[in-house]
Amino acid sequence: IAGITQAPTSQILAAGRRMTLRCTQDMRHNAMYWYRQDLGLGLRLIHYSNTAGTTGKGEVPDGYSVSRANTDDFPLTLASAVPSQTSVYFCASQRDEGSPLHFGNGTRLTVT
């Protein structure tokens, strides 16, 4: 079934550790996004990529990095996790500007 796969589904991580959240799509969509969702704050954009080889910063990029080596994969890396990065992380893809977003089922991350 076509869609977006995120891994892991959940993770408990010690503060200071490095972590990469994986996101893969098989729809050949051009744009991909990383959001974090926190209670009362809605969805906030971390980083995005309009096409393979390009990335951009969203609303809350500090402490996170991304890469887009190919169309399908868009990993999100926390170089040194902090407790404030405890959140649910969603990856999304979009075929073209103006079209709907497709979301993965998220990664629930707890930083202790």
Next chain:
Amino acid sequence: SQQGEEDPQALSIQEGENATMNCSYKTSINNLQWYRQNSGRGLVHLILIRSNEREKHSGRLRVTLDTSKKSSSLLITASRAADTASYFCMADSWGKLQFGAGTQVVVTP
């Protein structure tokens, strides 16, 4: 700041009733989209309305858009227990995407 803001924050209704939620946004848009999120899952796209459209239907969903007031509404008719979810609007300003904080809808049998 949130481009899309929604009210109410929460809504509790009985099966068979209609549910209405509203979304306001700040800048001009290309389109406005509505999404549903079930607990523990990702957002699922429901319906997209373009800036030159005033009303759109999809099954039991009806969306209106008033660009002069920068607002949109989502109506779910004859609600079912399975409609229990959070609903989000997303304002698309030519590639700049902003989500509202969502409306949590509970439909009781």
